[in-house]
Amino acid sequence: MASFDEVYQQHFPAVLRVALRAVGRHDVAEEITAEAFLALHRQFGRIDTTQLPGWLLTVVRRRAADHWRRQKLEQTWSGDPAGASEPVTPPMEIADDLFSHPALKPVHRACLALRYRYDMSREEIAMRLGLTDTQVRGHLQYALTLLRKNLDLEEKRS
């Protein structure tokens, strides 16, 4: 019979992935993933582990539905997006086509979009993407440097 730790190691990636899709941000996804495993832990002696990860995913989806109900999204949609209540003035404008520049990896694009489209602070971006503040600063610096370098190249070529 599998131990709780073995079950955790086996199913954690799938459970976190479903949680991320369901709530769209890392900090909340980690919270409800922990809640799902805690619920499993409470019932571990009685549960048929061959039924996993279905049972865990059901807990995650229900917690996610509760999360969205608490957000009262319908009332807030017309105003500022959640998390952008203290907007930071972006240091520069970025043209739309640069967000999808082929030289950038998804994590760079995500940091750029949250920073310059949604005016989020580095701290907020870090919480949403499951990164440290230092990593977000590094990704933003790398992305902007790469974009500047490639734009210079393109200008010289043309």
Add this chain to the structure above:
Amino acid sequence: MTSRAASAGCPDPAVLLAIGEGVLDPALEVRLRRHLEQCADCRETAETLRDTLDAEPAVEIRARVQRRVTDAVPTRRLRAWTIPMGLLAAAAALLVVVSMPDPVVPVAPARAPETPGSLLPRPTVFHPDRPFFVAGDGALAMRGEQSAREVALARIGAALDEADAGRYAEAVAALERIEREHPSSADAPLAIGTTHLLSGQPGVAIAALERGRARATGSLVDEFDWHLAVAFVKSGAPDRARARLVPVCEHGGPRSAVACAGLAEIARLPAPPPR
């Protein structure tokens, strides 16, 4: 000031990912889908976020969530009879908020119940994982060209896929061929070392990682030091691991957070018994 997204009437980017997951109010989901059809910015943001969040979770995230679970268990058990009123109020509030019960448990036939606390080993950040390689030349990628290094990195990636599938011997053989073809490169020995770690051979891993580290430059040195620290911990040499982790923690690179967590974990280890 108002963000570009708010000016355009766009919703929170997180909710874009939840569309189609069965967790949103159906009427809201219809409105969101309608918005998505008309808003190229939101479509692109949703795709980018999905690609970013779909990445394999880092070891420190796995350990962090596990710690949340382990921390919650003894707290509840030890304080069962001494819950302060504030906690009772918080629990009552939680009952109101969490409105849906857990699903019905499928019961296993005739199995002895276990003690929950005994099922939870100490969480650790020292898990073998896939190495990060320093990104290739952005200018070459723009022109759709590949350097010799990028070709080698693609072959290393294929070998690491073999290792992920448990075919360690095949992976190591392929990686050793690549190292012979690129004797001055640090990439292949890094992958060889992490493959040996994955197969549970930290001693052999250390030899490959030390060999590659001598050729590494820039941020790749931190990557070697992180995997060497994992190998030293697995070999029962936490002091040698600590020496590798200190600079990685201080540099603020991609392995910085996990290296700092590793240092904290080593500091919590019990002292060795006196001789």
